[in-house]
Amino acid sequence: MFTGLSAFPLTPMSEQGLQEEAFTRLIERLAVAGVDDIGALGSTGSYAYLTRAERARIAQLAVASAGDTPVMIGIGALRTRDVLALAEDAQNAGASGVLLAPASYQKLTEDEVFGLYETVCRALSVPLCVYDNPGTTHFVFSDELHGRIAQLPQVRSIKIPGVPAEVEKAKARVERLRQLIPSDVTIGVSGDPLAATGLAAGCDGWYSAIGGLYPRIMLAITRAAQAGDSDQALALSARLNPLWALFQTYGGSLRIIATAAELQGFVSRPSLPLPLKTLEGADRQRLADVLERLDLA
Structure with missing residues (x-):
């Protein structure tokens, strides 16, 4: 756990409730594909929109x-x-680990964020992954804060946002963080379009939103990087450039992944909690055309 491909599935839902059967099929599909672990209720899992009971x-x-x-x-x-x-619920469900983002409405200070992780770690019997996602939390971790949090006893991984596009710059970024954290704490890259670069730069794993829907090609990228064949990993990722371009056009991965799941028949439409909506009209067709060309399923 905390190395290789961690696949983050969609939580399909409508205003009438969760699509439990569809969610179960998504999880089973990831297990059969052989992903290294599954990250449920991440940002792609729309955790912030769900009640405690739903989570x-x-x-x-x-x-x-x-x-x-x-x-x-x-x-x-x-x-x-x-x-x-929520940590208690996750542990009672049999989770192997938990993922914690410093969610906020009021802007948090570094001391407040450290206090959050310190308090939660005292209550955990399973390992924790630090979720660094400024795009959703609007909190920017310093490497020094990561270093402080990584000393806490339950912390075993840090999920960092996308790395610089150039491998050498990405290596420098990963190495700066590596010098501040214990050797048993892994670094996992997110931001799918640059994940192959992150793996080539020395990240231990890939926390992948798109891998929660299309594990096959994402596993191929991950396994190539793990085997030391960075050129192959980067080439496989480059093949997906039409999809990565859509991530940028539509402001991230959630709407793309939910729309793709609807188009492939993995989930029913609608699959996102209002006011969020999947792509419609020409935008939806554009994604459908890209998916047909790439043949990811």
């Missing part, structure tokens, strides 16, 4: 459907008391 149910379904594949459950929330409750 507990998703945690239970994920663990029950994953077989021997380890499952990490997102526990981010605005208040520390709610994070602690």
Whole structure:
């Protein structure tokens, strides 16, 4: 766990409730594909839009459907008391680890964020992955803060945002962080379009949103990097440039992945919590054309 490909599936839903059967099929598909672990209730899993009861149910379904594949459950929330409750639910469901983002409405200080992780780690019996995602939390970790948090006993991985596009610059960024954290804490890259670069730069794993829907090609990229064939990993990722371009056009991965899941028949439409919507009209057709050309399923 915390190395290789960690696949983050969509949590399909409508205003009538969770699409439990569809979610279960997504989890089973990832387990059969052989991903290294599954990250349920990340940003692609729309954790911030769900009630505690819904999140507990998703945690239970994920663990029950994953077989021997380890499952990490997102526990981010605005208040520390709610994070602690969600951590309890995740552990009761049998999660192998938890993922914690410093979610906020008021801007947090570094001391407040450290205090959050310190408090939560005291309550955990499973390892924790630090979720560094300024695009959703609007909190920017310093490497020094990562270094402080990484000393906490339950912290085993840091999920960093996208690395610089050039491999040498990405290596320098990863190495700066590596020097500040214990040797048993892994670094995992997110930001799918630059994940191959991150793996080539020395990241231990890939926390992948698109891998939660299309694990086959993302596993091929990951395994090439793990075998030391960075050129192959980068070439496989470059083949997906038409998809990566859509990520940039439509402001990230969630709407792309949810729309793709609808187009492929993996989930029913609608699959996102309002007011979020999947792509429509010409935008939807554009994605459909890219998916047909790439043949990812």
